[in-house]
Amino acid sequence: MFKPDENGVYARVHASPARRVFAYAVLFVLGALLIYLPLVQPPSVLWTIVMLGMGLAALLGAEMLRRATTNVIELTETEVRDSSGIVLAHMDEIELVDRGVFAFKPSNGFTLVLRSKKPRGWAPGLWWRLGRRVGVGGVTSAGQAKFMAEQIAFRLQGAGK
Numbered sequence: 617m618f619k620p621d622e623n624g625v626y627a628r629v630h631a632s633p634a635r636r637v638f639a640y641a642v643l644f645v646l647g648a649l650l651i652y653l654p655l656v657q658p659p660s661v662l663w664t665i666v667m668l669g670m671g672l673a674a675l676l677g678a679e680m681l682r683r684a685t686t687n688v689i690e691l692t693e694t695e696v697r698d699s700s701g702i703v704l705a706h707m708d709e710i711e712l713v714d715r716g717v718f719a720f721k722p723s724n725g726f727t728l729v730l731r732s733k734k735p736r737g738w739a740p741g742l743w744w745r746l747g748r749r750v751g752v753g754g755v756t757s758a759g760q761a762k763f764m765a766e767q768i769a770f771r772l773q774g775a776g777k
Contacts, residue, residue, distance in 0.1 A: 624692050627764040631685035635755035647674030684739035691764050704750050713769045725753015726765035
């Protein structure tokens with residue numbers, strides 16, 4: 617088994633710089649176009665309002681993604697956490713790691729199935745939590761996510777779960 621670093625972290629998953637920039641650019645351009653188009657050629661009052669609202673939502677999403685992807689997901693002996701301090705799951709709560717091809721998981725990531733429901737949470741491009749599932753991935757490095765998923769699965773097997 618691998619040894620933790622000086623902070624007790626066994627594995628880290630962070631956003632891939634190229635994927636982060638691409639995802640941010642796509643959302644930003646979408647938001648800008650949705651705002652620009654109804655101002656240049658207004659379709660109708662209702663559609664203008666709808667498109668402006670969707671454009672603002674896309675710009676807000678781009679900013680949320682930019683901020684969220686500065687964080688790192690860390691695996692310690694007792695928990696999977698975000699570098700901002702949010703605990704995604706405690707190790708004793710995890711039932712299984714789902715990383716199959718047809719699994720409901722983020723791109724380049726994996727899903728943790730927990731024993732009980734947890735509050736919803738979302739860091740665009742990095743992780744989400746809904747009910748008993750925690751998805752890790754999105755704009756992350758596939759190799760780092762695979763390593764973390766294997767480490768969690770190894771620890772679950774070693775604990776006899």
